[in-house]
Amino acid sequence: MTHKVLLLPGDGIGPEIAAQAARLLKACQEAGLDIDVEEGLVGGSAYDVHGEPLPAETLEKAKAASAILLGAVGGPKWDTLEDLSKRPEKGLLGLRKNLGLFGNLRPAMLYPQLASASSLKPELVAGLDIMIVRELTGGIYFGQPRGIEERNGERVGFNTYIYSESEIERIGRVAFEMAQKRGKKLCSVDKANVLEVTILWREVMERLAPEYPDVELSHMYVDNAAMQLVRAPKQFDVVVTGNMFGDILSDAAAMLTGSIGMLPSASLNESGQGMYEPCHGSAPDIAGQNIANPLAMMLSVAMMLRYSLNETAMAERIEAAVGSVLDDGLRTADIASEGTRRVSTDEMGDAVLAAF
Amino acid sequence: MTHKVLLLPGDGIGPEIAAQAARLLKACQEAGLDIDVEEGLVGGSAYDVHGEPLPAETLEKAKAASAILLGAVGGPKWDTLEDLSKRPEKGLLGLRKNLGLFGNLRPAMLYPQLASASSLKPELVAGLDIMIVRELTGGIYFGQPRGIEERNGERVGFNTYIYSESEIERIGRVAFEMAQKRGKKLCSVDKANVLEVTILWREVMERLAPEYPDVELSHMYVDNAAMQLVRAPKQFDVVVTGNMFGDILSDAAAMLTGSIGMLPSASLNESGQGMYEPCHGSAPDIAGQNIANPLAMMLSVAMMLRYSLNETAMAERIEAAVGSVLDDGLRTADIASEGTRRVSTDEMGDAVLAAF
Ligand SMILES: CC(C)[C@H](C(=O)O)[C@@H](O)C(=O)O
Ligand SMILES: CC(C)[C@H](C(=O)O)[C@@H](O)C(=O)O
Numbered sequence: 001m002t003h004k005v006l007l008l009p010g011d012g013i014g015p016e017i018a019a020q021a022a023r024l025l026k027a028c029q030e031a032g033l034d035i036d037v038e039e040g041l042v043g044g045s046a047y048d049v050h051g052e053p054l055p056a057e058t059l060e061k062a063k064a065a066s067a068i069l070l071g072a073v074g075g076p077k078w079d080t081l082e083d084l085s086k087r088p089e090k091g092l093l094g095l096r097k098n099l100g101l102f103g104n105l106r107p108a109m110l111y112p113q114l115a116s117a118s119s120l121k122p123e124l125v126a127g128l129d130i131m132i133v134r135e136l137t138g139g140i141y142f143g144q145p146r147g148i149e150e151r152n153g154e155r156v157g158f159n160t161y162i163y164s165e166s167e168i169e170r171i172g173r174v175a176f177e178m179a180q181k182r183g184k185k186l187c188s189v190d191k192a193n194v195l196e197v198t199i200l201w202r203e204v205m206e207r208l209a210p211e212y213p214d215v216e217l218s219h220m221y222v223d224n225a226a227m228q229l230v231r232a233p234k235q236f237d238v239v240v241t242g243n244m245f246g247d248i249l250s251d252a253a254a255m256l257t258g259s260i261g262m263l264p265s266a267s268l269n270e271s272g273q274g275m276y277e278p279c280h281g282s283a284p285d286i287a288g289q290n291i292a293n294p295l296a297m298m299l300s301v302a303m304m305l306r307y308s309l310n311e312t313a314m315a316e317r318i319e320a321a322v323g324s325v326l327d328d329g330l331r332t333a334d335i336a337s338e339g340t341r342r343v344s345t346d347e348m349g350d351a352v353l354a355a356f
Numbered sequence: 357m358t359h360k361v362l363l364l365p366g367d368g369i370g371p372e373i374a375a376q377a378a379r380l381l382k383a384c385q386e387a388g389l390d391i392d393v394e395e396g397l398v399g400g401s402a403y404d405v406h407g408e409p410l411p412a413e414t415l416e417k418a419k420a421a422s423a424i425l426l427g428a429v430g431g432p433k434w435d436t437l438e439d440l441s442k443r444p445e446k447g448l449l450g451l452r453k454n455l456g457l458f459g460n461l462r463p464a465m466l467y468p469q470l471a472s473a474s475s476l477k478p479e480l481v482a483g484l485d486i487m488i489v490r491e492l493t494g495g496i497y498f499g500q501p502r503g504i505e506e507r508n509g510e511r512v513g514f515n516t517y518i519y520s521e522s523e524i525e526r527i528g529r530v531a532f533e534m535a536q537k538r539g540k541k542l543c544s545v546d547k548a549n550v551l552e553v554t555i556l557w558r559e560v561m562e563r564l565a566p567e568y569p570d571v572e573l574s575h576m577y578v579d580n581a582a583m584q585l586v587r588a589p590k591q592f593d594v595v596v597t598g599n600m601f602g603d604i605l606s607d608a609a610a611m612l613t614g615s616i617g618m619l620p621s622a623s624l625n626e627s628g629q630g631m632y633e634p635c636h637g638s639a640p641d642i643a644g645q646n647i648a649n650p651l652a653m654m655l656s657v658a659m660m661l662r663y664s665l666n667e668t669a670m671a672e673r674i675e676a677a678v679g680s681v682l683d684d685g686l687r688t689a690d691i692a693s694e695g696t697r698r699v700s701t702d703e704m705g706d707a708v709l710a711a712f
Contacts, residue, residue: 074549084552084555087549089549089550093550119476119477119480119586119587119588120475120476120477120586121475121476121477124475140517140551141550143514146551146552147552148552148553148555148556151520154520154521154522155520155521155556156518156519156520156521156556157518157519157551157552157553157554157555157556157557158499158516158517158518158519158552158553159516159517159518159551159552159553160514160515160516160517161496161514161515161516161517162512162513162514162515163512163513163514164507164510164511164512165510165511165512166510191600191603193430193443193445194445194449194497195496195502195513195515196440196502196503196504196513196514196515197504197513197514197515198513199440199504199513200504200511200512200513201513222603222604223603223604223606223607224607226582226604226605226607226608226611227607227608227610227611227616229608230475230476230586230608230611230612231475231611231614232475244547245604247547247578247579248578248579248582248601248604249582250579251579251580251582251583252582252583252585252586252608254583255582255583255586255587256586258587260583281580
């Protein structure tokens, strides 16, 4: 059966890195992968054409696809849009919600070749390999009621942080299963000393634990987790948390590696359909200059092959190609260091394809 | 006029470090400071005696005081209390709310003597001096409605993240004024691409900016702020944010220094009344061993002298005493390194008093 892959370049550096992913997908096809690749518009670039960050056409294509590859969305051009529902980010959030992509996997791992890029002391990050499992379709991102309105003669802004038991259980199972496949340690992050919603969160995690006796479950308050990530990140294996805390902690964790331009992510729904994207953003400041790092995007292709298309061997081929390019000393600007060779986005893409 | 100071040792290591603060207060009195020091119970230790983490008697004393010095609250002993309103943390939150202590100042600065304690590379943190201004009596910590209840056949947990314009303006002014006294750069942290409440937050900050033309205002999303703190913390001068984001970011920032046992904090209300406490927690794992670092607590006394009692000279004397003790190579376990002398809580207190 031919898998449909939808490529959504998005905004900023999105199109440049997506172009490298497209070349890689073609190479995979030539190597025997049975996929059909389509493209679509999302984010600011979709708004510019259709007046909507998530046009109906894109959503239809996304629903029909086995997997989606997304570059990045957003940029200053659209930051001043009065109507929040038209902002590029809403295209991304709409895809997550409409496809039910509740399980967000954000690995933070250090490439040994890039150890010096970390702002942390080498001994604290050597061999770092954390998997953050973030709930992606609930919590304060989507909770109702929300808005800005007049109360007692002044405006108030409000959002609702809400989770149901079934939502917590669903993401909890993803995290426990992930821990089983990895180091068998799961740390659930909450703020149960203050927030009722996270008291329920903690309770559900506790309730699930006996079903995964090989996994050691611990709990940590979010403020402490932010500290511990900075202090001693290697204490973590799998971390599970809600949408908002996950947004913050996964970015901090990614930055520990010093090379966020290297990190892919996956967002999965209950039927294994997935959206794959780099952890980094649309970096509008460097867009169009052919200097962005395409590796997170190319590694997102590998993650897609592994999680949605069950093509482990080909995923490993991509990862090995990236590794050998790094071994050869090729670096885009964001990961450049003394004694390495600075290359452009295209050149990095060329090198990975040559090594594939 | 005699200032009333209320000392609330609290739980865990609280009593040990509060004892050192008490000695320091006595030394200040001998040096001519006109204060009257009382003690009170809060947190778990208050619950054990009165069945309440914030007994009425403590609250009355707090209201009558010019300034409050708090050790720390919380511990595993009370973590299993079913009734959240009885938990130690509620004592702290109750003090903040009842006294209207909305302006939380959390400095994250690196002591040059402790530069090697940071997990970051030395060049990234040398001279680090950030002031995080956190809103402390609003936001999701106190928003209504909140709770856990049955909906559609299952339980849901929910909290409300809410701010009014006047609450935002009030903390904004504290932050702008702080920036004026410091490096004149203010970064407001929000998640305005997703949360309506922080769209209002950003709008109010923008509205205030023209009144502080000497301050350069910028905005950053919270996920990016967490990354930037890890990547290049020295880009920040003053940071202003809401209660929850402030909780997370101030702990991450404090940990950048590698010596959270050194950092005091202040929580002020509109009449300048303040509560002063270390940034670290109650550390139940090391309580009662006479090894906790009392310096954050002793520096909280200095911060109190500066912000609530207007005794700048005496505050500086304390800070200088702490500096000279560090110069002499004295270290509690948390900040120990090769070539320094390891001392107990009491011995550190002795040394500061001797240098005062
Ligand atoms: C762009 C934004 C809406 C998004 C989020 O907050 O989820 C991004 O930060 C991310 O983490 O994917
Ligand atoms: C103890 C807890 C309620 C408190 C908070 O979350 O505010 C603490 O983490 C702090 O930052 O002072």
